[in-house]
Amino acid sequence: MHYVKSKSILSAKNGMNLYRGCTHGCIYCDSRSKIYNMNHEFEDVEVKENALELLKKELIKRPKAMIGTGAMTDPYIPAEKHLKFVRNSLELIYRYGFGFTCITKSDLVLRDLDLLEKINEKSKVVVQMTLTTADDELCSILEPNVCPTSRRFEVLKMLDEAGIATVVWLCPILPYINDTEENINSILDYCIEANVHGVLCFGMGLTLRDGNREYFYEKLDEHFPGLKARYIKEFGNDYSIPSHDEKRLMEIFKYRTSKAGILNDTNEIMSYLSEFPQKSVQSKLF
Numbered sequence: 281m282h283y284v285k286s287k288s289i290l291s292a293k294n295g296m297n298l299y300r301g302c303t304h305g306c307i308y309c310d311s312r313s314k315i316y317n318m319n320h321e322f323e324d325v326e327v328k329e330n331a332l333e334l335l336k337k338e339l340i341k342r343p344k345a346m347i348g349t350g351a352m353t354d355p356y357i358p359a360e361k362h363l364k365f366v367r368n369s370l371e372l373i374y375r376y377g378f379g380f381t382c383i384t385k386s387d388l389v390l391r392d393l394d395l396l397e398k399i400n401e402k403s404k405v406v407v408q409m410t411l412t413t414a415d416d417e418l419c420s421i422l423e424p425n426v427c428p429t430s431r432r433f434e435v436l437k438m439l440d441e442a443g444i445a446t447v448v449w450l451c452p453i454l455p456y457i458n459d460t461e462e463n464i465n466s467i468l469d470y471c472i473e474a475n476v477h478g479v480l481c482f483g484m485g486l487t488l489r490d491g492n493r494e495y496f497y498e499k500l501d502e503h504f505p506g507l508k509a510r511y512i513k514e515f516g517n518d519y520s521i522p523s524h525d526e527k528r529l530m531e532i533f534k535y536r537t538s539k540a541g542i543l544n545d546t547n548e549i550m551s552y553l554s555e556f557p558q559k560s561v562q563s564k565l566f
Contacts, residue, residue, distance in 0.1 A: 281325045281359055289334040290342070293554070296335070296349040298365040300326035303357055304385060305425040307499035308452050311352050314491035325359060332368050339376040345556045346404065347373055350383030358425075360388060370395040379404035379556050383449065385426045387435050393442060400444055404557050406477070407439050410449040413458040414466030421503050422458070429470070436474035445477045447549060450533065452486035455514075456507060459484055459523035461532060468536045478543030478552065484529040485522035493517075 290296055301322050302311065312322050320326060328334075339347075347369075349355045355366045366382075370392055373380050380399050382389070389396075389407060396405045409432050413419050416428040427435075436446050448471050453459045464484075471479055488496060500508040515521050523529060537544040543552065 281327060282320070283327045283329040285330050286328040286334060288338070289328065289331050290338045290347070294342070294345045294347050295351055296331075296347055296369070297352050298328055298331045298349065298355060298369065299353045299357060299359070300328075302353050303359070303425055304354055304423060306385075306423045307503075308422065308454060308486055308492070308496055310487060310489075310492050312492040312495050313489045315489060316352070316491075325353075325357060327359070327363065327365070331365055332372065335369055336372055339372055339378060344377055344379075344403070346379040346381055346406075346554055348381045348383075348553070350408070354384050354386060354426075355382050356384045356386035356388040358388075361391075367392050367395065370399065374399045374402065377403060381406040381408060381553050383408040383410065385410050385423060385432065387427045387431050390435060390438060393438075393444075396439075396444055397442055404445075404555075406445045406447055406553055408447045408449060408480075408553070409436055410451070411467050411470065412450075412452065412454075414463055414470065415458075418458065421499075422454070429467075433470045433474060436470070436476060440475045446474065447478045447480060447543075447553065448476050450479050450481040453484040453523055453529070454486055455521060455523045456510065457504065459525055459529060461525075461529065464529050464532055465536070468533070468540075471542060472536070472540045476542060478549040479533070479537050480546060480549055481530070481533050481544070482546065483520075483522060484526040484533075485520060487519055488515075488521055489519055 301324060303323050360366050374395060399405050411429055412422055414429055416430050419428045439446050450467060497508045534544055543549050
């Protein structure tokens with residue numbers, strides 16, 4: 281872990297990355313890709329030491345909106361336990377009346393449930409949780425340094441009980457590893473029971489490019505001997521790596537989410553995530 285000073289903390293669309301790099305160890309992580317120009321080892325997490333100071337300044341001058349984090353780095357990495365950059369950011373978001381959404385795989389999000397509830401009462405909170413496999417043993421291989429899927433399911437239920445909306449990212453689905461009807465149905469069972477608001481699925485497959493491809497193949501050799509050769513033969517250096525069973529699995533996904541009343545349209549879910557609630561103001565007659 282190392283510290284840097286940053287010039288800004290919020291993107292034009294109110295995205296926020298307090299950390300750069302991750303220690304969850306997910307074998308498929310796109311954030312390892314060279315395209316992002318990370319000039320340090322991925323596990324050597326970069327901490328923006330002046331992030332809170334910058335966030336306060338930017339929240340003061342920006343119109344009210346949803347503040348999002350987790351697109352590049354899971355905000356609830358283990359270091360957050362003692363650094364508390366996310367928690368302190370939530371305090372600022374609450375103070376200045378903004379909404380909040382994050383993408384995570386960690387049950388550490390429950391530490392901040394008190395603040396999430398306060399923000400949700402004042403504006404809006406949506407917690408997004410990634411689920412890739414319902415098999416905890418397989419999960420320990422695909423996502424080795426983070427809580428298993430069964431625990432994430434418990435987190436989703438606890439958030440629902442607290443009145444906080446949730447969205448599940450059903451991705452990536454890795455050909456010949458977790459692209460089975462049983463796995464997709466089991467994850468959807470979790471989503472339905474946890475009363476999630478929406479499920480994001482960008483197709484049954486994954487993406488690979490320079491940087492994350494090499495790491496992914498290294499882990500295939502370690503845990504799934506012979507599978508790398510199959511990937512190279514079938515997909516070469518393609519960016520998009522679809523499951524051979526994508527059509528049938530997507531039909532299952534769309535049918536079951538629609539039947540359960542769960543949002544499954546990507547554009548509709550993205551609009552929901554970015555939409556800041558406008559509080560109605562009653563006019564007084566004098």
